[in-house]
Amino acid sequence: MINELKKEIDQAKTTFLKEVGEVQSQEDFRNIKEKYTSRKKGILTGFLQRLKDVPPPDKPTAGNAVNQLKVLVETGLNEAEARLTALKATKETHVDPTLPPFVYPVGRAHLLSAIRKRAEDIFISMGYEVAHGYEVELEDYNFTTLNFPEYHPSRDEQDTFFIKDFPDYLLRTHTSPVQIRYMKQHKPPLKIISPGKVFRKDDPDATHSPVFHQVEGLLVDKNIHFSHLKGTLELFIKAFYGENINARLRPSYFPFTEPSAELDISCFMCFGKNPLCKVCKGTGWIEILGCGMVHPKVLSNCDIDPEIYSGFAFGMGIERIAMLKYEVSDMRMMYDNDLRFNCQFG
Amino acid sequence: MRLNADYLKTFVNIDMAAPQLKDLLVSVGMEVEEVIDHNGTPVFEIEITPNRPDWLSHYGVAREIYAKQPQLKLAPLELYQFEKEISREGFSLFIEDSSDCGRYSSCIVRDVTVKESSPWLKNLMESLGLKSINNIVDISNITLMTLGHPIHIFDLDKLADGQIIVRRGKQGEKLVLLDEKIVDLTSEHLVIADKEKSVALAGVMGGLETGVAAGTKNILVESAYFDPVRIRKTAKQLDLRTDASYRFERGADILATPAAIKIFLHMLSQDHGTPLNITWYHDLFPRTVTPQRVTLKKDYPSIYTGIDIPMDICGQVLKHLGFKPEDQGDQWEVEVPSYRVDIYGKQDLVEEIIRIYGYDKMESAIPLSLNTVVRMDKKREFIQAAREYLTASGLYEVINYSFHSPEENQRFSAAHPQFHSVLELKNPIGKDFSVMRNSLIPGLLRNTALNFNQSLNRVALFEFGRVFGIHDNKIQEEDYLGISASGEYARADWQTKKTQPFDLYIFKSILAALFKKLFPEANVSFVEKEFPFFISGTGLTIVLNGVQAGYMGEITRDILEADKIALPVFAAEMKLETLLQTLKENHFSTWNRYPSTSRDFSFLIDRKIKYTQLETAIREIKPDTLESWELTDLYDGKNIPPGQVSFSMNFAYRGKDRTLVSDEVNAIHIDFTAQLSKRLNLTRR
Known part of the structure; x- marks a missing residue:
């Protein structure tokens, strides 16, 4: 008798597991709950009643088997109920992960800041220190100390803003006075860049701005020669524009360097292959910066002996570099701060 | 300057197409702006750097081409040969100060014919962008274009009394120039005068009255060297x-004055087709000129360039350029030609x-x-960190001109009381740009207006830049960070369905988060203060560790109307130097490991009591275990008695050395809130 009962209980377990797994609705759930746990007609009640007829020695075994079934039924029903609740929640909330994201506001650095940082980072990685100075400068440091003689036409190349009531001052036309101040305060070897705002009295148009930015550099040490200048600038332009870009030097003139040069880079747009290229105008070369060996008079003006030390200096306009790199057609866009422009860079 | 390739060929026998010639000119240091085709002749528009006045002529360029390609032949200049000794009598020259005029060469030619220029001359003039006047004036201009030395032609019969004087202008003296402009002369001006009056502005322009005109018969030719x-x-x-002043101010060749006259005379005789009737010539040369000499060690060019340039090539190059290198063993003593006014030292050589030799040979x-x-540049690091935070918070960086209109500066003069007055430009590009900015906010407002006009809904900006002013009669410049926000903070989306505009609290929160990011250990507070450019009651001073670092608030309607901005604008400005001084290294600190328990407290408070007063009271009476507090709700709608407002706050308690049990926290909280209520007359809700 006990074996028969155990067999029936096992049968009931298998049936329950199958049936509870198939529960899809509250109705299914109510039905199965009724079928197994109803106090009057439930399957569990039926087994408990039959326990009375089991002979005493087999009672513990039989009771244990019924209890196992009871635990199984309770657990199974709980799980089914939870499953139904979860199912209900899912059906009531509409989830579509392909809905568009919300517009999360994103800001950007100004194009000029981004270009300037990139140039600075390259020189910092080469061991240059960043030096700063005044935007309202002494005329002496902006011109005379830099070997621009008074009443010399070389001053015309840099149309200058002067300050009312302060005849010795002007708005710096380049960041070179930073180098003058640095050289007067430090002894070689020295290796600096001087980035910043500069001012020239030009009316704003597509290629001119009364305010613009430069990054200038200076290295002074013993035995520095012209090839060091070329090598250094080549490192810079390859880091900035790419390793396949080449540089060439052309003779030029700046009062504070001798010899002086313009540095052209091979056209990064057409590599000299497009005679109609807008960036290099078909020449294959783009004028990018001015440079040269520091004029001995500039060194001696800063109490550095030009018979012992020599050095090189270079300077580039950030606006020009940015305009060439991104084919920006009008310099004024950089100062309008129309966010349709500013949102494209940085 | 314009360079006619055909005319250039009369001086150096170049045989190359325009592109090759252009490359050659560029390789020695000239900028070729444009190559123009003039009736089949290439004409180069070249830019000459101010150190090379000797290039401002065809012969000067020819000399340079010859130096680069010495296999070519440099033709000698065609000079007029005087047939006999010419008289120095009958006319006199007088130079008042030889430092103003180092040399004055001059001659008189009689019986000249003034007529329309020949087709050849006209064509040459036109190709060089010059207007043909008559044969005499044109030839004097071509002389300038040939040798680069300016000459001037007077109508001899209009000069009084056989004398030329080079002197300073006199006060009250007037001179009518060739372009009919009347100038009031002063002792700063150098003039050419006859016995009675000034007749030309020396080295700049001749006078109208004494110029060559249709009836001119006799001429006086001037070829001088002016300071x-x-x-x-x-x-x-x-x-x-x-053209004359351009060359003289760059430095003319003092030894070239006779040659310039002789080129003119040669061309004039060719033009007339007859020998010239030259009745007087005088070369007054009061200044002594010694050639510039530079010592150059023979190995120096290689040392200074870092490449090996053979010494014999160095010597040859110098010779081809017209220098005279005297060999002195391991060095040269180099004599500089008189037309090279730019050479002083060994680096120049x-x-x-x-x-x-070629810049392209440089290694x-x-x-x-x-x-x-x-x-390390701390300011740069700080700016970058702030820029990263602000852009990640949805703000755009702008860069504005450093110039303002006086009105813009006036509106913000209270921003920086350290500036006693405005820094003004002596020669601004316009009235709207006539002073140096004293604040970054006007620029941000201009940008805000522009972007709202372009139909943008959200304009949140920042700028790093310098502001200027005068303090105790000294120029001051200081770096600032300016921030502004206007329009939509969060736009309506399909979930929230509601647009949230920027307001004072959101703006303050952006600043508070900036400080939290950059100054994790600083004590930041916002203290109420009135500013004339902020709506009354919205202004706050930003205080970092007890130091005023900046200010923020809502811009007044008046100012916004001036910029035609309809929406509220919130703005702040902070001094970078002060921020940097507050910046300190972070420290590691361990944290309390016992659990924290919080309790809510809702109460009515008198509207007149500011939140900052409430916080001060909390700080003063707070129990040791009160760790932090937060304003969780603010309500002043229905059911709130007039003059009051309802606050809900959450207070978090934590034991320093043990876990606080619930009853303990209750007791502490009840005691604390009772004290606080009593102190500020709060009503528990």
């Missing part, structure tokens, strides 16, 4: 720029050598120099 500084002062002061080397101290 560059004097000519520049004269031309600048009178705002005149002529190195440039000459490599210009001709690349990396200097091994290192700074002995590595200094």
Whole structure:
């Protein structure tokens, strides 16, 4: 008798597991709950009643088997109920992960800041220190100390803003006075860049701005020669524009360097292959910066002996570099701060 | 300057197409702006750097081409040969000060014919962008274009009494120039005068009255050397720029004055087809001129360039350029030609050598120099960190001109009381740009207006830049960070369905988060303060560790109307130097491991009591275990008695050395809130 009962209980377990797994609705759930746990007609009640007829020695075994079934039924029903609740929640909330994201506001650095940082980072990685100075400068440091003689036409190349009531001052036309101040305060070897705002009295148009930015550099040490200048600038332009870009030097003139040069880079747009290229105008070369060996008079003006030390200096306009790199057609866009422009860079 | 390739060929026998010639000119240092086709002849528009006045002529350029390609032949200049000794009698020259005029060469030609220029002359003039006047004037201009030395032609019969005087202008003296402009002369101006009056502005422009005209019969030719500084002062002061002044102020060739006259005379005799009737010639040369000499060690060009340039090539290049290098064993004593006014030192000679040897032969080397101290740029690091935070918070960086209108500065004069007055430009580009900005906010407002006009809904901006002013009669410049926000903070989306505009609290929160990010340990507070440019009751001073670092608030309607902005704008400005001083290294600190328990407290408070007063009271009476507090709700709608507002706050308690049990926290909280209520007369809700 006990074996028969155990067999029936096992049968009931298998049936329950199958049936509870198939529960899809509250109705299914109510039905199965009724079928197994109803106090009057439930399957569990039926087994408990039959326990009375089991002979005493087999009672513990039989009771244990019924209890196992009871635990199984309770657990199974709980799980089914939870499953139904979860199912209900899912059906009531509409989830579509392909809905568009919300517009999360994103800001950007100004194009000029981004270009300037990139140039600075390259020189910092080469061991240059960043030096700063005044935007309202002494005329002496902006011109005379830099070997621009008074009443010399070389001053015309840099149309200058002067300050009312302060005849010795002007708005710096380049960041070179930073180098003058640095050289007067430090002894070689020295290796600096001087980035910043500069001012020239030009009316704003597509290629001119009364305010613009430069990054200038200076290295002074013993035995520095012209090839060091070329090598250094080549490192810079390859880091900035790419390793396949080449540089060439052309003779030029700046009062504070001798010899002086313009540095052209091979056209990064057409590599000299497009005679109609807008960036290099078909020449294959783009004028990018001015440079040269520091004029001995500039060194001696800063109490550095030009018979012992020599050095090189270079300077580039950030606006020009940015305009060439991104084919920006009008310099004024950089100062309008129309966010349709500013949102494209940085 | 314009360069006619055909005319150039009369001086050096170049045989190359325009592109090759252009490359050659560029390789020695000229900028070729444009190559123009003039009736089949290539004409080069070239830009000459101010150190090379000797290039401002066809012969000067020819000399340079010859130096670069010495296999070519440099033709000698065709000079007029005087047939006999010419008289110095009958006319006199007088130079008042030889430092103003170092040399004055002059001659008289009688019985000249003034007529329309020949087709050849006209064509040459036109190709060089010059207007043909008559044969005499045109030839004098071509003389300038040939040798680069300016000459001037007077109508002899209009000069009084057989005398030319080079002197300074006299106060009250007037001169009518060739362009009919009347100038009031002063002692700063150098003039050419006859016995009675000034007849020309020396080295700049001739006078109208004594110029060559249709009826001119006899002429006086002037070829002089004037002091560059004097000519520049004269031309600048009178705002005149002529071909002559352009050359004189850069430095003319003092030894070229007779040659210039003889080129003119040669061309004039060719033009007339008959011998010239030259009745007087005088070369007055009061200044002594010694040639410039520079010593150059023979190995220096290689040392200074870093490439090996054979010494014999260095010597040859110098010779081809017209220098006279005297061999002195291991060095040269180099005599500089008189037309090279730019050569003073050995570095100048190195440039000459490599210009001709070829900048393209330069090699690349990396200097091994290192700074002995590595200094990091703290300001740069700070700016970058702030820029990263602000852009990630949805703000755009802008860069504005450093110029303002006086009105813009006036509106923000209270921003920086350290500036006693405004820094004004002497020569601004316009009235709207006539003073140096004293604040970054006007620029941000301009940008805000522009972007709202372009139909943008959200304009949140920042700028790093310098502001200027005068403090105790000294110029001051300081770096600031300006921030502004206007329009939509969060736009309506399909979930929230509601647009949230920027307001004072959101703006303050952006600043508070900036400080939290950049100054994790600083004590930041916002203290109420009135500013004339902020709506009353919205202004706050930003205080970092007890130091005023900036201010924020809502811009007044008046100012916004001036910029035609309809929406509220919130703005702040902070001084970078002060922020940097507050910046300190972070410290590690361990944290309390016992659990924290919080309790809510809702109460009515008198509207007049500001939140900052409530916080002060909390700080003063708070129990040790009160760790932090938060305002969780603010309500002043229905059911709130007039003059009051309802606050809900959450207070978090934590034991320093043990876990607090619930009853303990209750007791502490009840005691604390009772004290607080009593102190500020709060009503528990």
